Amino acid sequence: MLLPSATKRRLSQIALVAALFCVSLLASPLPATGQSVEEIKKAREDLLRDSADLDKEIEVQRQKLLETSGQAKTLDGAVRTLDASVKKIDTSIKKTEVGIKTHELTILTLAESIAKNRAQAARDRAAVTRLLGSMDATQAESGLERILVADELGAVWESLDAASSVRDQLRATAATLEAVTEQLSAEELAERVEKERLSQARKALSGERESAATAKAEKAELLAETRNQEAEYQRILNEKLAQKEKFEAALREFEEQLQIAIDPDGYPKPRRGILAWPLREPIRITQLFGGTAFAKQHASAYGRPFHPGVDIGAPTGEPIKAALGGTIAAIGNTDAVRGCVSWGKWVLVKHANGLSTLYAHMSGFAVGEGDTVSIGQTIGYVGATGYATGPHLHITVYVTQGVSVRRFEEFKTQTGCSGATTPVAPHEAYLDPMDYLPSL
Numbered sequence: 001m002l003l004p005s006a007t008k009r010r011l012s013q014i015a016l017v018a019a020l021f022c023v024s025l026l027a028s029p030l031p032a033t034g035q036s037v038e039e040i041k042k043a044r045e046d047l048l049r050d051s052a053d054l055d056k057e058i059e060v061q062r063q064k065l066l067e068t069s070g071q072a073k074t075l076d077g078a079v080r081t082l083d084a085s086v087k088k089i090d091t092s093i094k095k096t097e098v099g100i101k102t103h104e105l106t107i108l109t110l111a112e113s114i115a116k117n118r119a120q121a122a123r124d125r126a127a128v129t130r131l132l133g134s135m136d137a138t139q140a141e142s143g144l145e146r147i148l149v150a151d152e153l154g155a156v157w158e159s160l161d162a163a164s165s166v167r168d169q170l171r172a173t174a175a176t177l178e179a180v181t182e183q184l185s186a187e188e189l190a191e192r193v194e195k196e197r198l199s200q201a202r203k204a205l206s207g208e209r210e211s212a213a214t215a216k217a218e219k220a221e222l223l224a225e226t227r228n229q230e231a232e233y234q235r236i237l238n239e240k241l242a243q244k245e246k247f248e249a250a251l252r253e254f255e256e257q258l259q260i261a262i263d264p265d266g267y268p269k270p271r272r273g274i275l276a277w278p279l280r281e282p283i284r285i286t287q288l289f290g291g292t293a294f295a296k297q298h299a300s301a302y303g304r305p306f307h308p309g310v311d312i313g314a315p316t317g318e319p320i321k322a323a324l325g326g327t328i329a330a331i332g333n334t335d336a337v338r339g340c341v342s343w344g345k346w347v348l349v350k351h352a353n354g355l356s357t358l359y360a361h362m363s364g365f366a367v368g369e370g371d372t373v374s375i376g377q378t379i380g381y382v383g384a385t386g387y388a389t390g391p392h393l394h395i396t397v398y399v400t401q402g403v404s405v406r407r408f409e410e411f412k413t414q415t416g417c418s419g420a421t422t423p424v425a426p427h428e429a430y431l432d433p434m435d436y437l438p439s440l
Contacts, residue, residue, distance in 0.1 A: 089211050121177060210365065258426040277323070284313040289433055325374045325375045347362065347379050349379070356400045366379055397432070
C-alpha cells in the first residue's frame with residue numbers, strides 16, 4: 001500500500017527537522033548534579049516551606065515598622081527605625097537566597113527531563129529515518145506490478161502486509177517524535193523563564209544587600225553628625241529642607257525655560273489603573289501631586305506651590321515595583337556627589353504608551369540601565385536617600401516626549417551637584433500620578 005507523495009514529503013521533513021533539532025539540543029551538556037530527580041524535588045519542596053516561613057516573619061517586621069512610621073521624628077526614633085529596617089532587610093535577603101536556590105533546583109530538574117527527552121527524540125529521529133528507507137524499498141513497485149510478475153500470489157500479500165506494517169510504525173514513531181518535540185519546546189521555554197527569574201533574583205539580592213548597607217551607613221552618619229543630640233538632629237533636618245529648597249528652585253527655574261512641544265495625542269488620557277501601585281498595599285499617601293498644603297507652605301522648594309509627584313510612606317527596604325512594563329531609561333544617585341541634596345538614588349522607566357515614571361529616594365537598585373522590566377517587577381527598594389526626612393517613595397509621571405536626563409551643571413552650578421544627573425521636563429510634561437494609578 002502506497003502513501004501519498006505529500007505524506008512522504010511531510011515525513012521526510014519531520015525526519016530532517018528532528019535530526020537538526022536533536023543535534024542542537026545535544027550540543028548543551030547535562031549539568032552534573034550529584035542528586036537524583038527525587039532528591040532535587042524534595043530539596044525544592046523544603047526550600048519552598050522555608051520561604052513561606054520567612055514571608056510570615058517579614059510581614060510581622062513590616063507591620064511593626066508601619067506602626068512606628070507615623071510617629072514624631074526624633075533622633076532616637078530614627079535610629080530605632082533604621083535598626084528595625086536592617087533586621088527586616090536581612091530577613092528579606094535570606095528569603096531571596098532561598099528563592100535563588102529554589103530557581104537553581106528547578107532549572108536542574110528541567111535539565112534532567114530535557115536530557116531524557118533529547119535522547120528519546122534522537123532515537124525517534126533515527127527510527128523515522130530507518131522506516132522511511134524501508135518504505136522506499138518496499139514500495140519500489142506498485143501492487144499491480146508485483147501481482148503481474150510474482151510467481152506466487154502469497155508472496156504478494158506478504159509484501160503488501162509488510163508495507164502496511166511499516167506505514168503504521170512510521171505513523172506511530174512520527175507521532176511520538178512530534179510529542180517529544182513539543183515537550184522539549186515546553187521544557188526549554190520553562191527553563192528560559194526560570195533562568196530569567198533566577199537572574200532577576202540575583203539582581204534583587206544585590207539590591208537588598210545595597211539597601212541594608214545604605215541603612216547601616218545612614219545610621220552611622222546620623223550618629224556621627226548629631227553626636228547623639230536631639231537638637232542637632234532637628235537642626236540637620238531643617239538644613240536638609242533649606243538645601244532642598246535651593247535645589248528645587250534652581251531646577252524649576254531651568255524647567256520653566258524648556259521649550260518642548262508636547263503632542264496631546266502622544267500619551268494616554270487620564271484613566272485610573274493604567275499604572276499599578278509601585279508598592280504593596282495598603283498604600284499610605286503622605287503627599288499628593290500639585291498644589292498641596294505642604295507644597296504651598298514650602299513654595300520655594302519647588303519654585304512654585306507645586307509638588308511634582310506623589311509620596312508614599314513605606315519602610316526602608318520595601319520592594320519597589322515597576323508601575324508598568326518598560327525599559328530602564330536611566331539610573332542616578334545624587335548622593336554620590338557630596339552636598340547634592342536631591343532625589344538620592346533614582347530610576348527612570350520609559351513605557352511604550354508614551355509615559356515615563358520616576359522612582360526616587362531609593363536605598364538600593366534591583367535593575368540596570370537598559371534593562372527591560374515587566375509590570376510588577378522589583379526595580380529597587382524604599383529608602384531615605386537624597387532629601388528625605390524619613391523613608392518613602394517619590395513617584396513622578398512624565399509625558400515621555402518632554403522628559404530628558406541632564407547634568408546638574410547645565411542649569412545651576414551653585415547647587416553643589418556638579419556631575420550628578422536628574423530627569424528634567426517642562427511643567428506641562430508633569431502628570432498627576434493619581435490620574436493613572438488605581439483607585440484607593
